[in-house]
Amino acid sequence: MKMSVAFPAVIQNMKMSVPLSLLLLLSLSLAIHTTDAFNITAMLEKYPDYSTFNSYLTQANLVSEINSRQTITVLAVDNSNISPLAGKPLPVLKNIISVHVILDYYDVAKLQKLSKNSVLLTTLFQSSGLAQNHQGFINVTKLGSDSIAMGSAAPGAPLGSNLVKSIVSQPYNISVLQVSHIIVPPGIDGSRSTAPQSSPPAPPTPTPKSGRAPTPSTTKSVAPALAPIVDDLADGPDLADAPNEDKADAPSGASALHVSLAVVVTMVLSTLYLASRI
Ligand SMILES: *[C@@H]1O[C@H](CO)[C@@H](O)[C@H](O)[C@H]1NC(C)=O
Ligand SMILES: *[C@@H]1O[C@H](CO)[C@@H](O)[C@H](O)[C@H]1NC(C)=O
């Protein structure tokens, strides 16, 4: 580091006249206030019903990816409906769980007020670059005043999961919603078998073309010319339609910068302190 040059001058100029303890305290408090805005693991730990989903988030190594986002929605499934994920190889687990992370903030109220009855929302899986055939989008469709169905936007996938309830929301940064079933986009795990979807709103499921080989390959033909109608990219940050309770607990957006700043300040000050004792 280039500090080696700066130090002697700094020490001489300061003559230890600045109360170091005060500065140390300052940098400490700076460090304390600069953690991530939220910690999805800790948030879900308070709800034992989602313990398996929570541990999958960790196993799939998605926690820091989620925590580092500023506006995100996680669709969690409770332990009694998590079995479609059991025994999946880690990369597949990661891909499927990524489909349950929407890259924007949606709480229940916002979903109920969507501008259209049916929208496609972008998920973390889309940003992985691995998604094909709309596997990276979730279709959210309002069925009635209080009924919202979801499913993969990949062609032929059923809307087999329902919005159940809000688990945690921290407007407009993170929302954790419970959905009834795991959403498994066709082809994401290398098999063509549509995941068992027993949910009421699922339309009569067309059986997958039986002649099709179960290869997740690039030779798969891209079905119908579905232009991704990603409703929500168009309507921008929905700050307008929400109550004004959000600013309360929202510290920094530039937390990474602050952390490194705090670390540097702390390093400099401890060196100064040590130097002053020699
Ligand atoms: C998030 O919370 C979990 C569980 O409380 C904890 O083990 C982990 O260290 C926390 N992560 C961060 C980055 O603070
Ligand atoms: C969502 O799925 C339903 C049922 O398959 C379909 O009718 C609708 O067009 C889809 N929505 C979008 C935006 O593609």
Ligand SMILES: *[C@@H]1O[C@H](CO)[C@@H](O)[C@H](O)[C@H]1NC(C)=O
């Ligand atoms: C919450 O999100 C907004 C952007 O929507 C961002 O400006 C703010 O810093 C975030 N708050 C936290 C605590 O990260």
